[in-house]
Amino acid sequence: MISFLGEYESTVDAKGRFLLPAGFKKQLPQDAAAQFVINRGFEKCLTLYPLQSWNPIFETISQLNDFDPKVREFRRYFLNGATQVELDSAGRLLLPKNLIEHASLDKDIVLVSAMNKIEIWDKNKYKEFFDSFTSESFSILANEVMNPKLNN
Amino acid sequence: MISFLGEYESTVDAKGRFLLPAGFKKQLPQDAAAQFVINRGFEKCLTLYPLQSWNPIFETISQLNDFDPKVREFRRYFLNGATQVELDSAGRLLLPKNLIEHASLDKDIVLVSAMNKIEIWDKNKYKEFFDSFTSESFSILANEVMNPKLNN
DNA sequence: ACACTTTTTCCCACTTTTCGCCACTTTTTG
DNA sequence: CAAAAAGTGGCGAAAAGTGGGAAAAAGTGT
Secondary structure: OOOOOOEEEEEEOOOOEEEOOHHHHOOOOOOOOOEEEEEEOOOOOEEEEEHHHHHHHHHHHHOOOOOOHHHHHHHHHHHOOOEEEEOOOOOEEEOOHHHHHHOOOOOEEEEEEEOOEEEEEEHHHHHHHHHOOOHHHHHHHHHHHHOHHHHO | OOOOOOEEEEEOOOOOEEEOOHHHHOOOOOOOOOEEEEEEOOOOOEEEEEHHHHHHHHHHHHOOOOOOHHHHHHHHHHHOOOEEEEOOOOOEEEOOHHHHHHOOOOOEEEEEEEOOEEEEEEHHHHHHHHHOOOHHHHHHHHHHHHOHHHHO
């Protein structure tokens, strides 16, 4: 299982391309084809899955019963916008327009590791998110998440 | 088994034709004849099946017991409106009028992957569907769908 | 049954966009 | 400081997308 670490900046050019930072590229298994799936994130960001991370998720979803309306709704929402992308000869990825819009990406973006995938944020949005966090609120959150026994 | 990924926009022209977006066309097996079956969706949308996806479904339905009135009813609903369509030389599909009506398609449409088939939505309807989702309601839905054991 | 109108289907030709590639600049590293 | 790698920009061929006209088919009325 791949897992990423780190946070890198990049810029989107006029055509909607950005360079996958060398830091992440090094973390990809070298046998990995340069193939990814990019999707809307749950928050106002995008999620970039190397194909190896995406496949098992897709596999699970594909086995659900299509005649269940909730399944259809779930799939529609979850798969919406998911797009396969590929590194170009210069190591860049092309962002689909609708996804750029979803995440309100401008020129500067931040790529953040999220376990087996990478989140893509507009630089300012990401900064706002961070600034809104004090070390106390972080500490409380950490305790809630890491110490589930307290949650009852 | 074919499976699609992505979400693309297209427009229906005055004659009821729309261009199958290049993104989807690339995902079709190249040996696939340019043949499709288009049908009413369960929701207010249309469903576009490449012939390979349609055939097994049709096969299943044809094996249901014809003496069961519910089967007859289901078939009537499900099969009526199913129409075979073919790409024209410019890569467009012609939408039957009754289906355009069913999905209230106007000029702008959105084509969305739904595993082995493609859903066709009126752009505004699709947006409404989306906007009606909050990240919480999605979390609940996801939990219901992905964790069937909880549903008893 | 035939002439005429309307609709459908097919195909051609043009415009716009995309994206693969190349070439250049900047940064890193040994 | 040189060489390699990282990062940026942009051209131009090829594909995508659009519109419309003509042929064929279907429909209608006398």
